[in-house]
């Protein structure tokens with residue numbers, strides 16, 4: 412019988428729920444592993460899981476500064492999609508979406524993946540052209556996309572202001588119906604659980620404070636819980652990338668850390684049936700199963716390591732929400748928070764061996780790394796185990812900036828805050 | 831977050847536009863090697879702590895400022911005009 416199932420809930424209920432085990436062990440660090448993954452966010456945990464599952468490694472540790480799930484993996488707005496324009500991103504994110512489609516079964520943990528669709532609104536004939544271009548590029552790559560008019564927008568999401576009096580009247584939009592949302596905490600817990608059952612040690616409350624180097628090769632990490640050695644060390648620490656890599660002596664990465672805020676309203680009856688993005692600005696909203704409107708917008712636009720932002724951005728984001736959903740003007744905000752994004756210089760990620768022997772780097776997720784979690788773990792595990800990138804992350808190099816091989820979806824150039 | 835503009839006084843950060851890391855130094859225009867340009871355009875120290883950065887007071891005097899700020903606490907230590915009108919240098 413699977414560890415978690417409906418039958419198990421019933422039988423445990425009859426036995427007083429005494430048979431449940433913790434979802435993952437509180438592991439004590441061993442002196443040595445095959446691979447250490449620094450950072451127990453979604454990407455680090457998924458990497459450890461696939462190292463064990465796909466590559467058969469039995470001595471893997473995840474070393475996490477705090478408790479599992481308090482980083483960006485537990486702070487995002489949970490949008491999962493593969494509606495990209497450029498070939499490198501098509502294949503990578505589409506593989507991720509396919510992994511999402513089977514993830515709850517794969518992990519035996521309900522990640523509540525809900526394919527409710529992601530609708531990008533267009534507000535002018537020109538934006539409809541741009542939407543058609545993206546949709547065509549996606550369909551050529553075998554990814555689902557539909558260009559829809561205002562009538563179909565009205566059917567999909569009747570709450571949107573579709574009048575001519577709207578600040579930027581809606582012309583139509585591009586929808587990816589297989590896209591949607593997932594329960595972010597469950598993704599962290601699910602990967603932690605499944606990795607643990609394959610023997611991975613998840614070592615919490617162990618911030619890496621230094622790396623151990625022997626003859627120029629990275630051979631381990633230093634934490635307040637002791638030194639831990641390994642043949643290979645992978646780093647997946649999102650917004651802390653520059654600071655952690657500095658400990659290994661690597662300076663000047665193509666990364667800036669910026670704060671991104673998100674918001675949730677008090678619960679209301681079903682209003683936003685799919686994920687909706689506003690095309691005349693930058694705002695995305697969905698409705699959680701509890702009824703809260705979950706939404707976010709742009710970065711605060713200055714370098715930041717503070718997990719809180721400023722009011723100007725709260726005002727901008729809320730104004731954009733009201734521009735398409737004026738009917739929510741009277742509901743209250745329950746909470747707002749921030750997370751530290753690893754903004755790369757072209758808006759695309761880095762998954763690569765190096766830049767030092769024994770070291771492997773995973774970063775540059777900007778605001779879009781939640782949807783990437785399964786494929787990022789899949790590809791980073793491959794890169795670490797085989798010492799070469801998987802075909803899906805072959806373009807996500809660190810050297811691409813110097814070589815002029817940028818993967819710049821937005822076409823905004825080397826201004827990390829703009830991606 | 832408040833930024834003290836040397837011209838207009840203490841103003842809300844919302845009046846300013848962020849223009850990035852002020853420590854990245856542009857190579858002389860005659861520089862032909864790629865590497866210094868790659869460093870200038872793409873590579874950042876990205877410190878958690880004190881950071882020198884450009885802000886433009888777009889909704890005020892429109893001057894460019896160099897601001898010294900803590901990226902972890904958002905504390906602003908000083909702001910001066912860039913170029914010949916700034917103090918120091």
Ligand SMILES: Cc1cc2nc3c(=O)[nH]c(=O)nc-3n(C[C@H](O)[C@H](O)[C@H](O)COP(=O)(O)OP(=O)(O)OC[C@H]3O[C@@H](n4cnc5c(N)ncnc54)[C@H](O)[C@@H]3O)c2cc1C
Nearest residue numbers: 450452453454476482483484487488490619750780781782
């Ligand atoms: C407000 C917000 C909204 C977002 N919305 C979306 C969205 O809708 N869709 C989407 O796809 N993406 C979204 N993202 C982006 C996504 O959340 C991130 O790109 C992704 O979670 C980053 O990977 P991670 O899960 O591994 O990061 P994290 O969970 O941040 O993991 C990094 C871990 O490294 C640990 N760490 C740091 N330093 C050390 C150290 N010295 N030693 C050991 N461990 C260390 C941290 O404690 C942390 O747990 C959003 C992000 C935010 C903040």
Ligand SMILES: [Zn+2]
Nearest residue numbers: 835838890891
């Ligand atoms: Zn001024």
